[in-house]
Amino acid sequence: MDWDDLRVFLAVARAESLSGAGRGLKIDPATVGRRIARLEDAVGARLFVKGPQGYALTEEGLRLLSHAERAEAAMEGAAEALHGPEGLTGQIRIGAPDGCANYLLPQVLARICDANPGLEVQIVALPRVFNLSKREADMAIAVSRPEAGRLTVQKLTDYKLHLAASRDYLAAYPVRADDLNSHRFVGYIPDMIFDKELDYLAAIGVNSVALASNSVSVQLNWLRHGAGLGVVHDFALSAAPELVRILPDEISLSRAFWLIRHADDGRVERLNRFATLLVQEARAEMTRLEAYCVQLG
Numbered sequence: 001m002d003w004d005d006l007r008v009f010l011a012v013a014r015a016e017s018l019s020g021a022g023r024g025l026k027i028d029p030a031t032v033g034r035r036i037a038r039l040e041d042a043v044g045a046r047l048f049v050k051g052p053q054g055y056a057l058t059e060e061g062l063r064l065l066s067h068a069e070r071a072e073a074a075m076e077g078a079a080e081a082l083h084g085p086e087g088l089t090g091q092i093r094i095g096a097p098d099g100c101a102n103y104l105l106p107q108v109l110a111r112i113c114d115a116n117p118g119l120e121v122q123i124v125a126l127p128r129v130f131n132l133s134k135r136e137a138d139m140a141i142a143v144s145r146p147e148a149g150r151l152t153v154q155k156l157t158d159y160k161l162h163l164a165a166s167r168d169y170l171a172a173y174p175v176r177a178d179d180l181n182s183h184r185f186v187g188y189i190p191d192m193i194f195d196k197e198l199d200y201l202a203a204i205g206v207n208s209v210a211l212a213s214n215s216v217s218v219q220l221n222w223l224r225h226g227a228g229l230g231v232v233h234d235f236a237l238s239a240a241p242e243l244v245r246i247l248p249d250e251i252s253l254s255r256a257f258w259l260i261r262h263a264d265d266g267r268v269e270r271l272n273r274f275a276t277l278l279v280q281e282a283r284a285e286m287t288r289l290e291a292y293c294v295q296l297g
Contacts, residue, residue, distance in 0.1 A: 001043065002038075002039075003071060003075065005036075005038060005039040005042070006071055006072075007025070008032055008036060008039070009036065009047065009061075009064065009068055010069065011024050011025050012048065012055055013048075013055075013057055013061065013065055013068075015054075016053065016054035016055050016056065017054045017055055018030075018033050018036075018055065045058070045060035045061075046061075047060060047061035048061055070267075073265055073267040087115070087117065087119070088112075088116040088118065088270060088273060088277075089118035089119060090118070090270065091120040092119070092121050092138050092271070093121075093122040093124060093136075093138050094109075094121065094122070094123055094138065094139055094140065095137035095139075095140035096124070096125060096141040097126075097143060097216075098217060099233050100141055101123050101124075102216065102217055102236075103216075103235055103239055104282065104286070105123055106123075108278065108282050109121045109123070112277050112278065112281060115277075119274075124136070138271060139265075140259075140260045140261075141257050141258065142195070142258050143198060143255060143257065144195050144196070144197050145256075145258045146258075146260060150262065150263040150264070151261065152261045152266055153259070153260050154275075154279065155256055155259070156258060156278070156279055157256070157257055157279070157282045157283045157286045158255070158286070159234065159254075159255055159286055160233075160234045160253065160254055161200060161232060161233050161234065161252070161253040161254075161255065162232065162245040162248050162251060162252055162253070163180075163229055163232075163246040163247060163251045164223060164232040164237065164244060165226075165229045165244070165246055166223060166242045166244075167243075168226040168242075169229070170244065172226075175229065175246050175247065177247050177250050181205075181206060181207050183228060185206050185209050185210055185211070185228055185229050186211045186212070186213075186219050186230035187201045187209040187219065188200075188213070188214060189213065190209065192214045200231035204231065204251055210228065211227055216233070216236070220232065220236060220240055220243075223240070223243055224242045229246065231253065232245075234289065234290050235285075235286055235289040235290065237293055245293065257282070259275060259278065261275065
């Protein structure tokens with residue numbers, strides 16, 4: 001079985017189309033189709049079935065998938081071993097929820113790249129769970145620990161959230177712990193909350209959301225402009241000096257970010273080293289940012 005054909009097989013399985021696979025591999029779709037046909041002849045089985053949604057794996061294709069992924073990881077590990085343990089190089093893509101992507105990862109990853117000039121990092125900031133099997137990213141950060149799939153999971157860092165508002169809002173509308181529902185709240189669009197850990201307002205007993213967005217940045221900007229009250233990541237407050245925490249001793253939430261990788265990537269030393277650096281730097285940055293909040297009071 002030819003590794004190059006397996007590489008094409010993985011590309012089609014992830015893109016679910018010949019054209020998408022061809023774009024990623026920089027070859028034309030007709031060549032992709034011929035390579036898949038050659039691989040099917042070699043293994044004596046149909047690997048894909050074409051349907052309305054694109055190319056779906058057959059039962060035989062699903063069985064081949066895990067073996068192909070392990071072969072891919074072994075090839076990457078072999079290439080890494082030849083380069084030695086010097087600085088990290090190449091491209092790494094990380095999927096992350098937008099709060100983490102906007103207010104924690106940029107400075108963390110800038111420091112890692114400063115120490116590893118040959119490294120290229122991409123952040124995909126989307127409010128949803130990433131599919132690592134389709135290689136939407138090399139690793140992903142999530143707000144809940146996944147319980148299924150061929151994944152390795154480690155805690156990236158804990159973090160805290162508090163109720164916050166702008167000084168202008170608070171000057172006009174004082175806040176009491178027993179009167180929260182009389183205020184206008186900023187938060188997530190209820191039916192677009194993709195993880196229960198993000199349902200912050202329900203956790204503090206708020207009944208309705210007047211101003212809602214699936215973007216943490218939009219919510220933060222509403223709050224900065226005095227639109228109401230909202231639950232804010234402590235680590236984001238340094239980017240919004242107009243905001244202050246409200247009733248921090250009475251209303252406080254704790255959550256965690258989880259670093260998720262495909263199980264086969266444990267053989268790739270480059271990704272292992274990057275993950276170690278990411279955890280170390282993220283925890284150090286979280287400590288620094290949360291100390292800033294304590295200083296603010």
